[in-house]
Structure formats: C-alpha cells, structure tokens
Amino acid sequence: MFSGHVNNVAYVRYAETARVNWARNIGTHVDRANKKAWINLLGSTGVGLILKSIKIDYKFPMTAPDKISVYHKLSHPPPAASSPASSSYSSFQLDVLILSEAHQRPAARCHEDIVTYDYQLGRKVKTLPPFMMDQFRKTWELQEESRRTWGLKVKEIEHRVRGLETASWDRADAVEDMGSSGS
Numbered sequence: 001m002f003s004g005h006v007n008n009v010a011y012v013r014y015a016e017t018a019r020v021n022w023a024r025n026i027g028t029h030v031d032r033a034n035k036k037a038w039i040n041l042l043g044s045t046g047v048g049l050i051l052k053s054i055k056i057d058y059k060f061p062m063t064a065p066d067k068i069s070v071y072h073k074l075s076h077p078p079p080a081a082s083s084p085a086s087s088s089y090s091s092f093q094l095d096v097l098i099l100s101e102a103h104q105r106p107a108a109r110c111h112e113d114i115v116t117y118d119y120q121l122g123r124k125v126k127t128l129p130p131f132m133m134d135q136f137r138k139t140w141e142l143q144e145e146s147r148r149t150w151g152l153k154v155k156e157i158e159h160r161v162r163g164l165e166t167a168s169w170d171r172a173d174a175v176e177d178m179g180s181s182g183s
Contacts, residue, residue: 006062011108012054015096018070019112022094023049026135034131044119047129052091052113059106067101073143075111078128078136090125091115092136 020042027038041049062068075093079085096110116125116132128136168174 003064014070015110022072031135047118050115050117052115055111057109062107069099071097077140
C-alpha cells in the first residue's frame with residue numbers, strides 16, 4: 001500500500017473519477033428515462049463530456065493512506081428553456097469539494113469547466129442536449145432548496161450561540177477565567 005504525500009495530479013484524477021460517477025449516477029438513479037444517453041456522455045463515440053479546464057485550490061497536503069469523498073455541484077443556473085441563451089449553452093461549470101476522511105476537512109476545492117463535444121463531427125456541440133438541460137434545471141432547483149434549508153439551520157445555530165454568548169459573556173459581572181496564568 002502506498003504511503004506518503006499525495007501528488008497534486010491525484011486531485012485531478014479524484015475530480016475526474018467523481019465527475020464520471022456523478023453523470024453515471026444521474027442516469028442510473030435520477031433520470032432513468034435517459035440512462036443510456038447519460039452513460040454515452042462518458043464515452044467517445046457520440047456526444048461526450050470534455051474537461052476544458054480545472055482550477056484547484058489545495059487546502060492542505062494530504063498523505064496516504066487516506067479515504068476521500070468528492071462532491072460535485074453546478075456552479076451556475078442553466079438558462080431557462082424560454083431564454084435565448086439556452087440555444088447557445090454548450091458548456092457548464094461544476095464546483096468540486098474533495099474531503100479528507102482522515103482529517104475530516106476539505107483537502108481541495110476545484111472548479112471545472114466542461115464542454116460537450118461531438119466525436120463523430122469532431123467539434124464542440126452548440127448546445128447541451130435537452131435531457132441534460134432539463135436535468136440541470138431540476139438539479140439547480142434542488143441545490144438552491146438545499147442551500148436555503150441549510151442556511152436557515154446555520155442561522156438558527158448562530159442565533160443560539162449568540163444567546164449563549166450574551167448569557168455568559170455580555171454581562172456587567174462577567175469575568176474571564178485566566179486559569180493558572182492569572183495568579
């Protein structure tokens with residue numbers, strides 16, 4: 001088993017493998033009606049996905065052995081079906097979080113720019129296939145709903161913490177315990 005520093009190029013592999021699993025899982029578990037089309041995006045025989053660019057912000061140097069979790073989400077909302085921009089929406093961006101299980105913290109954050117490419121025609125596709133656009137719109141709405149839900153929970157926790165601070169520190173008779181250094 002490998003042990004030691006995880007090379008930076010490994011993070012690109014982690015993101016790529018997770019992106020492939022992300023697309024496969026959408027077809028397998030979310031959009032079963034278009035499963036074959038989602039799976040075909042992963043090959044090079046028809047319309048496929050190509051990583052145009054990736055930006056990685058490393059948060060700390062991981063060492064092996066370590067287990068990771070990798071999460072993808074859409075960076076931006078896809079245009080509405082009625083929008084003129086939807087006819088020229090040929091790429092999409094994903095935000096990626098790579099978590100170290102051993103350290104219980106982010107090891108890296110990535111930003112991927114993905115284009116759709118027609119391997120038979122040998123060129124970039126002018127617009128994402130309709131099944132992708134539909135699913136991306138649904139996914140964006142779910143992301144936003146989750147963001148709102150968890151945002152409210154975070155605000156509630158912050159409110160409770162502030163209440164504890166107010167009750168214990170923001171009093172005229174509050175005294176900080178200096179421990180042994182105060183004597």
